[in-house]
Amino acid sequence: MQTNPSPQYTSLVAVGDSFTEGMSDLLPDGTYRGWADLLAARMAAHTPGFRYANLAVRGKLIGQIVDEQVDVAATMGADVITLVGGLNDTLRPKCDMGRVRGLLEEAVERLAPSCKQLVLMRSPGRQGPVLERFRPRMEELFACVDELAARHGAVVVDLYGAPSLGDPRLWDVDRLHLTAEGHRRVAEAVWQTLGYDPGDPDWHTPMPATLPPGWAARRVADVRFARQHLLPWIARRLTGRSSGDGLPPKRPELLPYEGPVA
Template sequence: MRDGDHLRYVALGDSQTEGLGDGDDVNGLRGWADRLAEQLAAACPGLQYANLAVRGRVAAQVHAEQLGPALALRPDLATVVAGVNDLLRPRFDADEVGGHLEAMFAALTAQGARVATLTFPDLARITPLARPFGPRAAALNQRIRAAAGRHGVVVAETAHHPVVTDARLWSPDRLHAGPLGHERIAAAVAHALELPGSSDAWTHSLPPEPAVSRWRAVGAELRWVAGFLGPWAGRRLRGRSSGDHRTAKRPELLPVGTQVSLPEERTK
């Protein structure tokens, strides 16, 4: 990497990297990439940071829409996290998704950037209704590890640690990390990158919670289906995405802490 006064960090991805679940569209999203940028800035004064991620994007869209702008910014560090939206769709091809990720890894590392990514947890450990997606997540993680190994990409292995699927790390929709989850993801990537002050503390379990009765658990599942799964499935059936008509929240390199445009100013 360059010296601290010229370090450039660019984040590519979907809603997790955009920061959904950590803040809101009225007051602003933070998210794990923003948190990682803050940690980088503490170690490297003068850090410039761009976040090209847009919610709802599948890996092919991240590749087609974000790689070119990312390369134009000539990052010293890039994070590439995509694929969850793919494995949630009816048709999923792990090789195709892995191919898009590998193409981004290859292009960024060939330009001299250090690249980091992460693996995904088994969603069935978050909600039983997601059990069919477990093998898909495992297959995608296998492709991510193999592609990362071929291109010297750093992998934060979030898939291996039980705390990652603790409900307290997730937002009520169970699809996006909550503030504590985004904090842990940022810490995981920082640890994988061996940043000053990082450690494996992000893998530590939270204090035990009181047991929940079976009926309360069933009620929570039903409320989740009605409040989140139903609307999400409805958008899929109508061919709509939460990211329709949206653009990146931070498309240009700016110092960490610099204000960006309001959400309504970032719609097409």
């Protein structure tokens, strides 16, 4: 049986916010790994001399991504660029979706001609009241992603449409970022979208059902979430600060990948 040849991509640049930085896939040394690092490791194992840059910084809005990351990524000449942004904007109480769409379009128009393959995403959404509150904005953003991809030859990784990634068990206690297993599944989804042979064809399959936590355990988790994550997040919104203020890009230069090989 004849199989399709695997793609020969030699470099990857990741652009975005905390999702692409890798929160909350925490390593023992206190740094974050995440789906982009996992993807780079697999691509490096497939292609000797593979190069990787990750410009993502947590908390960035789409305007900041355009101003601080897009032109840098466009000048690197990478084979593959991933762009995920705009979701932080949709979670703000006041969000100008027309401006978000315009900035996303600007980013795609700059990045698509500068690489062999631009990758966009429909981001995953955790089941619960937060998703329901912001679902209309998110779906407006994702419709824009689909339209831009069709117009500019980008591919779209549909994480929003994967039931498995809505499972609360794949989300960290902050309820905003994926666990290590969630990031692994995202890396697999991007890997397959790029045309590589699947290592896990069932990444989108829901996890086996388990008994939900009891009422008392849920209340304890709610209190911890509010104290450790929700209240600091609200404080940053009220003071105009971001969790990424002053932080440099995760991996600012397009250099040979020398991390663990998948």
